[in-house]
Amino acid sequence: MSLSYPHFQINFKIYPETWGEGGLALAETIERVGQETGANFVVTPQIPDVRLIARETDLPVFAPAVDPVEPGRGMGTLLPEALTAAGAVGAIINHAENRDTLADIETKIDRCEGVGLESVVCVDSVEMGRAVAAFEPDQLLFERPGDIATDRAISRSHPDRIEAFLEMRDAVAPETKVRVGGGVSTAEDVRLAFELGVAATGAASAIATAKDPEGRLRAIGEVLADRD
């Protein structure tokens, strides 16, 4: 399943009941709401569930991590080829909860490109974004660690920083798409982010811990559908 824009990505992280059958049930809810609203949703399940959710849904599925390794020795590492074979269309790199060195970021971007995985590199500032943009990833995810798992989306708190980030991207790597994350909780957060010009946004806690995830997804889906 290929990626369409704009889209909203739901990251399961390791929240309770987001693995195994619970993860599949959440993915099926996301898929159904996407079909009903006309919104493009993307999911990032836990690694052991990538194949299950890619097989059982039509959603684009991301791996939450990937390793800069080649086939051969490398016990316990995440081989890019194996993620593609499992059905992943992309991989997250340098998440604030799973950091990489700059050297590994560059290698991971190259390895993802080689096996057809969309590379999404998380960065926490314009300066870090500039350093990584030079490697020309498919996407840069601008996310401040302090916003994660709060309700303080940067699209509301600091829209000027998103504008500065987009200006940097235009200057350094105009082909790279920009997305924002961290504390994205409401349909209004999503609407503001797209108004600023990002290609995608997403959330983890606001969906995984919501009392009514379906209602929240539906409100966000309606914002996305309006922008198609």
Ligand SMILES: O=C[C@H](O)COP(=O)(O)O
């Ligand atoms: O989805 C990944 C990001 O770290 C955002 O997390 P959050 O939506 O829980 O703030």
